[in-house]
Amino acid sequence: MILGCAEGRSNTTVGADLGVSDETVGKWRSRFLERRLDGLSDEPRSGRPRAVTDDHVERVITLTLETTPKDATHWSTRSMAQRSGLSHNTVSRIWRAFGLQPHRTETFKLSADPFFIEKVRDVVGLYLNPPDRALVLCVDENSQIQALDRTRPLLPMRPGQVERRTHDYVDYLRHGTTSLFAALDTRTGKVIGRCHQRHRAVEFRKFLDTIEAEVPADLDVHLIADNYATHKTALIRNWLAKRPRFHMHFTPTSASWLNLVERWFGLLTEKQLRRGVHQSSAELEAAIYRYLDVTNEDPQPFVWTQTANQILANVARFCQRTLDTGH
Template sequence: MSRRAPPTELATEERSTLESQVRSPSTAQRDVLRARIVLLAAENLRNDQIQQKLGVSKPVVIKWRRRYATDRLEGLADLPGRGRRPKYDAALRHRIAATACTTPPDSVGTHWSVRTLARHLGVGVAVVRSVLSSESLQPHRVRYGKDSPDPEFEPKMLAVVGLYLQPPDNAVVLSVDEKTSIQALDRTQPRLPMKPHRIERLSHESKRHGTASLLASLEVHSGQVRAEPIRRNDSATFIRFLRRLLNAYPAQELYIIADNGSSHRSKKTLAWVAKHQRLHLTFTPTHASWLNQIEIWFDILTRKVVRRGIFKSREERVERLMNFIHAYNQEARPFQWTYTGSPLAA
């Protein structure tokens, strides 16, 4: 007659912990198995009954019942040193990551790849790929940008952000800029529409029918857009647009956020603005037009209308742009501010 395993008794907190592990979808399956063995043992099931119920070997049941009886819940954890020892230590992984962040020699080219890094360091391709993935390093990608040299960057940036987050009472905040040289391109061959297993295709060759320019304002806290096509991008055109904005908001203070374009900061423009007390110009820092929310909307316009559009004339281009703006305003909403104040979460 086989010996009966000693009874397993669970405290209330221990049972709650084990049951929680069994129910949780994020618990590792090995931990779920160990918890279930202990829970079944607490129901006075024999080892062979637990073995049959869970589909495991009898030594596995005996091992985890014994570990629990000796060390309670801590006994269900893996002992230190479990599993295969890593072939590559932390120092090597750090060297791979550090090298990936350096400029490669001329013989490699302008940037590293997984294979050139592996060859340069004398390690396997798999470990290089693993390190780059775990550290979110993408040497094959590049993004263009330019730092602002403006010595007053911070106060100017805070002034713009302050208007976004806490506008003055009875004020309308308008983000204003021009989108110039929008080409009216026609294709030399018809568009091939999308089909199953094939994306839409456009001819590489195009015909130019001139360019169009747009002067637009984005009402920051409603998302509404006002725009008009322009022939010239000068002070007179900008002043005319500002006058129309004043007429559109006759009873409110207007705070205009603009970049440092010549038509925005010319003597003629500044002198005209000084005569209108309801109008306040706030300029973004030098080379920081990305702070201007109208740039986000221009990107939407490019993706939705410009990039894949086919236009037979400049007039058709302008008409399509204005039609899109009219439709956009029917469902316009402000851009949501997502920055939480934590630099690491930006």
């Protein structure tokens, strides 16, 4: 506003250009003429002064990050309020403002695979730039899925009441287990799945036979798998040697997040298994196959976005952070 008036324009013209009234332009113009740049500073406002100063905020943050209470491994809003002399609501607002969540913790695992970089580039390269005339399948097994039955009937959801169930199960040995072998097509999102009672190399070879029967014979097949022992036995190596169109790619050890079928296993558990009640392994397998059918009716692929360089840079930064902690 001041610069516009300095060019010789009227208050009305400047106000119209800036979307304010000519009275507002006149106010700031008068303040500038009286006190120059000091007149453009915000004046003290009316109202109650701040009760929580910057020093209070700094002290809460420092205590949260650098100390622990005597009787616990982490602070709560009330224990921090007692220590800092502020209310627990104030502590909660400070924590939210600075993204602090002492009550939460997560786990992590860093791969010690000596060929970590090479395997990351190999697998991510298949996701982002798949070969021509080839299928990329993420293969793994979800082993020993238990057919669990609750000790009491489920109480269904009602208005004002969530679904309730007993916390304990009937002994799973009475109902059995199953192991699901699955292969996720990274391009289409379709899943090939078979259940077996065990998860040995024999069952994995049978699943490879299933994959061979269901994929087009004129395409190469790139299989992404983890380092489970059954994937590397002589039985599997001989099977692959007789079928040169099949190519195995192994993820780094302790890096299952690189295998996209693990994400599909997570959805299966969340949507079908965690809250399911199955009185036999046959019922369990039927539920799994129903979910497979639903998945393949309208498959949605998981889209990989990060490049290998971005992943390696993130891992390097995380490793440096763990080193900088000094623990």
